[in-house]
Amino acid sequence: MSRRALYWGNVPVPYATLWSAEEGMHVAACQYANGLTALCQASRRGQGKPVFGKPHMVRQREVISLSLCDLCARPLRNTTRVSLSHARVQPHGAEGPAVLQVEPMLHRQCAAISMQHCPSLRRDIAAGTLHIRQVLRSRAQLAIMTPEAVEEFTGTPRSGVIGHAKIELLEWRDRELEWLGSPAVQPDIHQPAAREEVANGCWEKEGGDCG
Numbered sequence: 001m002s003r004r005a006l007y008w009g010n011v012p013v014p015y016a017t018l019w020s021a022e023e024g025m026h027v028a029a030c031q032y033a034n035g036l037t038a039l040c041q042a043s044r045r046g047q048g049k050p051v052f053g054k055p056h057m058v059r060q061r062e063v064i065s066l067s068l069c070d071l072c073a074r075p076l077r078n079t080t081r082v083s084l085s086h087a088r089v090q091p092h093g094a095e096g097p098a099v100l101q102v103e104p105m106l107h108r109q110c111a112a113i114s115m116q117h118c119p120s121l122r123r124d125i126a127a128g129t130l131h132i133r134q135v136l137r138s139r140a141q142l143a144i145m146t147p148e149a150v151e152e153f154t155g156t157p158r159s160g161v162i163g164h165a166k167i168e169l170l171e172w173r174d175r176e177l178e179w180l181g182s183p184a185v186q187p188d189i190h191q192p193a194a195r196e197e198v199a200n201g202c203w204e205k206e207g208g209d210c211g
């Protein structure tokens with residue numbers, strides 16, 4: 001599936017964000033869950049409206065298992081990795097303090113862009129409920145759902161079904177908002193000149209560089 005950048009008006013839509021035409025869940029084998037049975041959703045990215053703040057089950061696992069950026073879906077390898085997450089530090093992880101989060105990580109520039117466009121992120125930072133962390137060491141995990149939760153989402157109870165992927169942060173630095181820098185002075189992934197209009201007010205762009 002194409003990982004090209006999509007826009008809703010002027011707002012870049014994170015790759016993993018759910019679109020309204022994709023709502024509804026079913027159970028199927030998922031390549032981003034090691035081929036195991038997982039909670040899945042139809043793949044219709046760019047159709048309907050973006051449901052900001054809600055990840056698509058398969059793309060959420062895809063970006064985490066392949067270590068891609070939540071916003072631009074390009075690799076995070078050898079770049080500064082940023083976590084914007086509501087998850088708190090758990091003091092007693094297997095290897096010491098850890099953070100277990102469902103939010104995929106971002107390039108530093110992509111985190112700055114997200115912050116610029118998303119009022120709820122800025123509100124939560126100000127309220128102290130969203131944390132900015134530079135991630136130094138992490139690992140991916142797969143969450144197994146209870147049969148009751150699977151029934152709630154699909155109508156049929158089933159055990160052993162994978163839900164979200166999770167990222168366990170093992171080493172990080174807490175960062176301030178200013179550390180992300182200004183998206184305006186950095187090479188932008190959404191240069192107006194490179195845009196193409198697509199259906200229902202959504203914009204796309206091929207290529208581009210990020211992070």
Ligand SMILES: [Zn+2]
Binds near residue numbers: 069106107210
């Ligand atoms: Zn990015």
